[in-house]
Amino acid sequence: MLVRFTKMHGLGNDFMVVDLVTQRIRLSEDKVRKLADRHLGIGFDQLLLVEPPTNPEMDFRYRIYNADGSEVEHCGNGARCFARFVRDKRLTNKDVIAVETANGKAILTIFPDNQVEVDMGAPELLPKAVPFVAQEQSAVYSVDVESQHVDISVVSMGNPHGVLVIDDTDSAPVETLGPLLEAHTRFPAKANIGFMQILSSTEVKLRVYERGAGETMACGTGACAAVVAGRLRGILDENVKVHLPGGDLQVSWKGGEKDSVMMTGPAATVFEGQVFI
Structure with a gap:
C-alpha cells in the first residue's frame, strides 16, 4: 500500500507523521522499526499517527511509536508537530485543539507566530x-x-x-x-x-x-x-x-x-x- 507521510521536527526531535483520518494502514512493530531506520527507511525518533477520536469531545486521537516499535504514552515535541500537521493539512481550522492520548488528553494551542503551546497536564509524582x-x-x-x-x-x-x-x-x-x-x-x-x-x-x-x-x-x-x-x-x-x-x-x-x-x-x-x- 502506498502511504502519504510528512517528515517533521521539533527542535531536531524528528518524526514521521501519518494521517489516518483520510487513509488506512496497519503497522506492526517490525514495520515501524524498518521505517525508523535512517539508512534503509525514512528515519525518525518517533512515528506519530493522527487518528479520528474515540471520544466525541476530542478533535483527534494522538498515537506515538518509538523507533524500536514500542507504543508510548506521550511526546511533547511530537504534540507540537501534531498541531501544526492537522492545521497544515486542513484537517481542522481550530487554533485550540483537543487530542486524546494513551493516558488522557492534551490541549494544543497554535499562535500566529507558529509557536505551539501544549498543556501537558499535571505531573504525576506518586x-x-x-x-x-x-x-x-x-x-x-x-x-x-x-x-x-x-x-x-x-x-x-x-x-x-x-x-x-x-x-x-x-x-x-x-x-x-x-x-x-x-x-x-x-x-x-x-x-x-x-x-x-x-x-x-x-x-x-x-x-x-x-x-x-x-x-x-x-x-x-x-x-x-x-x-x-x-x-x-x-x-x-x-x-x-x-x-x-x-x-x-x-x-x-x-x-x-x-x-x-x-x-x-x-x-x-x-x-x-x-x-x-
Missing part, C-alpha cells in the same frame, strides 16, 4: 503511578547503579521520567548511565532519563536519553519533567527556559499538584513523501 519502585514519595531518590549511588527525581508527564542534576551537560554520562537507568529495575516500564544543568533559577541546560529511542536532540516531556524536578528541589522558579541540543523550550509550572505544566516551542515541516508499506 511512585506507583510513574511507575517507580519506592516506599514513599520524595523529591529525590537514591538509586544504586553499578556500585554507585545516583540521586534522581522521578516524575510522570504521561510517560515516566528520571531527572538527574549534574554539573555540566557537555560531560554528562548520557550514553553510559542513560541506558542503565532507563532499564533499571526500579522503573518497571522503563523511563526517559534527563541530565539537567542549572544555569540560574530561570534557565537550565538539558540532555535526555529517551526510552526506546536513545538520546534525542530534544524531548518535550523531558523538559517538563526537568522543570518539575527542579521546582520540587526548590532550585527553579515558575517559568524556565530549557536549552536542549536542538534548541529552546519555555516551560512553566506553578507547583501545585493539580497545576498543568505548560510547554511552548516551535514545530517545522521538513518534507512530504510517499512510501510503500
Whole structure:
C-alpha cells in the first residue's frame, strides 16, 4: 500500500507523521522499526499517527511509536508537530485543539507566530503511578547503579521520567548511565532519563536519553519533567527556559499538584513523501 507521510521536527526531535483520518494502514512493530531506520527507511525518533477520536469531545486521537516499535504514552515535541500537521493539512481550522492520548488528553494551542503551546497536564509524582519502585514519595531518590549511588527525581508527564542534576551537560554520562537507568529495575516500564544543568533559577541546560529511542536532540516531556524536578528541589522558579541540543523550550509550572505544566516551542515541516508499506 502506498502511504502519504510528512517528515517533521521539533527542535531536531524528528518524526514521521501519518494521517489516518483520510487513509488506512496497519503497522506492526517490525514495520515501524524498518521505517525508523535512517539508512534503509525514512528515519525518525518517533512515528506519530493522527487518528479520528474515540471520544466525541476530542478533535483527534494522538498515537506515538518509538523507533524500536514500542507504543508510548506521550511526546511533547511530537504534540507540537501534531498541531501544526492537522492545521497544515486542513484537517481542522481550530487554533485550540483537543487530542486524546494513551493516558488522557492534551490541549494544543497554535499562535500566529507558529509557536505551539501544549498543556501537558499535571505531573504525576506518586511512585506507583510513574511507575517507580519506592516506599514513599520524595523529591529525590537514591538509586544504586553499578556500585554507585545516583540521586534522581522521578516524575510522570504521561510517560515516566528520571531527572538527574549534574554539573555540566557537555560531560554528562548520557550514553553510559542513560541506558542503565532507563532499564533499571526500579522503573518497571522503563523511563526517559534527563541530565539537567542549572544555569540560574530561570534557565537550565538539558540532555535526555529517551526510552526506546536513545538520546534525542530534544524531548518535550523531558523538559517538563526537568522543570518539575527542579521546582520540587526548590532550585527553579515558575517559568524556565530549557536549552536542549536542538534548541529552546519555555516551560512553566506553578507547583501545585493539580497545576498543568505548560510547554511552548516551535514545530517545522521538513518534507512530504510517499512510501510503500
